[in-house]
Amino acid sequence: MELFIPGLCLFLVAIAISFLIIPRFTPLVIAVLSLVVLVVAVREHYKMFADEYRLSTWQESLKVYAPAIMIVVMILFIMYSILAFFTNGSVPIPSLPEITAASPDSTVNQLTQSLNKVANSIGNTSTNVVSNVVSNVVSKVNGAMNQIGENISQTNEKNNKNKNKPNISRSFLETL
Numbered sequence: 001m002e003l004f005i006p007g008l009c010l011f012l013v014a015i016a017i018s019f020l021i022i023p024r025f026t027p028l029v030i031a032v033l034s035l036v037v038l039v040v041a042v043r044e045h046y047k048m049f050a051d052e053y054r055l056s057t058w059q060e061s062l063k064v065y066a067p068a069i070m071i072v073v074m075i076l077f078i079m080y081s082i083l084a085f086f087t088n089g090s091v092p093i094p095s096l097p098e099i100t101a102a103s104p105d106s107t108v109n110q111l112t113q114s115l116n117k118v119a120n121s122i123g124n125t126s127t128n129v130v131s132n133v134v135s136n137v138v139s140k141v142n143g144a145m146n147q148i149g150e151n152i153s154q155t156n157e158k159n160n161k162n163k164n165k166p167n168i169s170r171s172f173l174e175t176l
Helices: 004-024 027-048 050-055 060-064 066-086 104-159
Strands: none
Touching: 027 050, 060 066
């Protein structure tokens, strides 16, 4: 279990680097970084498994043939390059089908109709949204004003009684 958590954290960091940092690099930087990572990985792999490579003996007899194999491969590559360079081989290109172009008038008419539909739908939608919002706000404000008016009238009826002279009401400022 002690190796699972660090490995998982390393995996999550690698994902974050892959998706957040690497896409912002240029292709040249990515190519150089990939070569560096490949060299480091091969070096670490060889350091880790050096004993296995040293103790493996089946390829010892093939070391004798390595120079001859490399020379044959290079000769074949050079011959193929010379033949490919000096032959007049042509690549068959299929003929393209005839495409009839639409007349400019029909294209402009379709484009104009599409743009008009988009503009009308945007205008209708925005008008409906604004009218709904305004009507909701007006109804809420009217309801709140009516409630405030009722509260004020009830408060004034209770607080506007003059105790000294019952037939005369107090001023508005005295009620507050």
